[in-house]
Amino acid sequence: MRLTVEFFGLLRQLTGVNESQLEFEGSVDLHGVVEELGRRFPRLIDEGVILQDRELSPSFVFSINGRIVAQNLNARVADNDSLLLISAIWGG
Amino acid sequence: MKQFIVCDPNKCVGCQICELACAVEKDGLLDITRTRIFSIRVEPSLMMSVTCRLCESPTCVASCPREALSQDPDTGIIRVDEEACVGCGWCVEACEFGVIIQEPGKTTVDICDLCNGRSVPACVEYCPKDALTLTTPVQVGQQTRKEVLGELLQELIEA
């Protein structure tokens, strides 16, 4: 299973890329995505974007195909899903 | 080696938190007239804070007609003898950086003393952007050389 995660703002600085293609054997939920991102981009862990136990800092949220998923990372992802990892802080 | 406070204008955002921290630390008051460090916005996009530079042969000490100012030979910190100071203000004029204050309600002057007795000066601790550092001339030189050569190296790599 393949999916894309796109990054913005600070996350582009920390990962050095605008997006990343991830591959998984079989099905996975957002915890699994977080774990893989942490493995690939250790700076996300260093800077506290990714927390222990495969959790995400409350300052960020995922969107799956345009649907913003509240902090519960149990949502499952499917092949070809388009994920955005975006700031949960809005305003301006 | 003499230590003094420097401000990096690239990091300074002009928040004036240093001024409040100083007034609270030295006089226990939320009173911006009592700060010994001064945040200046030189231009719309250029700001930094300045305080006592602990000059060699300080003009303030030389100017005082009552010899109320003295400089510690080891630390370079300027000390005000409150008994001798009559508040004439000549040192305020003589200081080339304008960092000596004499506020209404007080006859004697005040000068930054690096928060004598505090482990780190209050302004340095409170600066939210780490723009202020307590450093020495040797360290300033080393840091500048590192940064400038680092930038040069980066340009060469990118070219």
Add this chain to the structure above:
Amino acid sequence: MYAYTGRVLHVDLSRQESHVEVLESDFLQKYLGGVGLATRLLVDNSEPACDPLGEGNTVAVAVGALAGTMVPASGKHALAAKSPLTGFIGDSLSGSYWSHALRRAGYDGMVIKGRSAQPTYLFVDNEYVLFRDAENLWGMESFATEEAIRAEIDDNRVRVASIGVAGEKLVRYACISNDRGRQAGRTGLGAVWGSKNLKAIAVRGTQPIPVADLAGLDRLSLELAEAAQGLPTAKYRVTGTVGNVLTLNRLGLLPTRNLRNSVFECAEEVSGEYMQANYKEKTVACSGCPVACEQVARVREGQYDGARASVDYETLYALGPCCGIGDFKPIIKAADLCDRYGLDTMSTGVTIAWAMECFERGIFTGSDTDGLELNFGNHEALIGLIERIALRQGIGELLSQGSKRASEEVGQGSEKFAMHVKGLELPGYEPRGLKTYALGLAVGTRGACHNRSLAYEPDMKGQVDRLKAEKGRGRIAMECEDLAATLDCLMFCKFIRGCFKDFHEEAVEFYRLATGLDLTTQDLKQVGERVCNLKKYFNIREGWTKKDDWLPARLLEEPLPDGGDKGTTLTPEELRLMIDDYYAARGWTEDGLIPPEKLAELGLEDLTQKARQ
């Protein structure tokens, strides 16, 4: 009194007189400061049905409860008057040095009435109040005005709030600037000052601020300042709020070309990331703020070389994608011009976008527009119109009235795409894809406002289904408004709100350490509800009816045009359902009026007496 001074400065510009009103702490505890106190002062010091640009309008000013202290992000002030743009409550916030200076001069607020016979500026010099001739300042840009006054008084500690030429000319969305780059932007309060011949208010405040527990306040402030360097403020510090562009664009929620589109093909070129890499000059903070969100951008080449402005998301959206402009150079230039003339960038951009659509539809021709081609994306049109608006020349005369009045005058169906609510132009989030936010826009007391609503948050955080309109959204929109109002009364800048573990608990602690006054978290929440109802009361007094809570026809007749949720509709039935749900949640009547019991519950029973009189 601690922190508070308990003093409001009343100024009568007609008589060139001033006096001080004393406020008791129970009164202050009901409104806290900021928007709450300013609104209450406005209600108590104004008559119904005044002409907003006439002598009878009152301008109230109030600083936050914590102004003058070292509490992070607390250096803000609010102004309130009857808005010349909407005819309803015009409350606007600004921040930085001027806010602190007013408290340090010895005041919690001001009430300004009447009209000077000649251009005047006020100099509030600690306990002295001077009325000074502003003839030689009249016609000056905002920045130049500040510099001239500070040079005249010859004291760097003097802080100046001023209007530019747009305010002098009574452009209905003229703003008030302060401290070289901050604005009380929305609802046209700059025009209210202009109508009073009030060019500026200069303040020298050098008094100490006593607080109840200095050491405790200091300690808690340092903790908050440290939290303010973390991830909850990362966006503000790294890209600034312009960081919203790419995310909104990817979600198909970026209002583009007067909301004809919701995806912008040039989004990358006007993104926060692009700005950081190519145009960023400096980060600047408001006085006393450890976050430092102001992103100053500079153009260094081409015909707009030298233009410089702080660029926030709303400014970027209104002057950029909303007008189809996909290049930072004209956007920065446009923002710079708006700042100098003293114009609300949002109302300016969205009104220009309306004019562009009119031109593309043939409603305007070249002869109406002095030959300017008002096509979306034409930056010469954008720049050319801004000057005309500020000076009310040519088509600028029509546009200076705002999109509501302009579209009513022009007709020909242009009202359907005049993107405002109650006369205040829309912010930069696409409402058809954010239905709780759409509700918040419709019912907001000052008009279409994301900031007073905050209802985009539950939508954008996925706490609700943003594409669905259902019962329950009324309560959510209400709670968001109440929180915004609480922040605006205390005042904490909204950008620091993510840095608290439990906002209400920590806020009452800050309040207690500063003022010595006990406020429960329940009291604090009720302040928000009280002030929202107070603003509604003012609107009702000024002739609000249910029909004023609605959305522009485009949003209800055209589906979401682009992006992954293209085709989503927001129907009148859905909007009606949510609005009725909101009135019920608020405890209001079906017509959106406030029953006396609700006023009494909130300690506002004296307003019922007023209404009877």
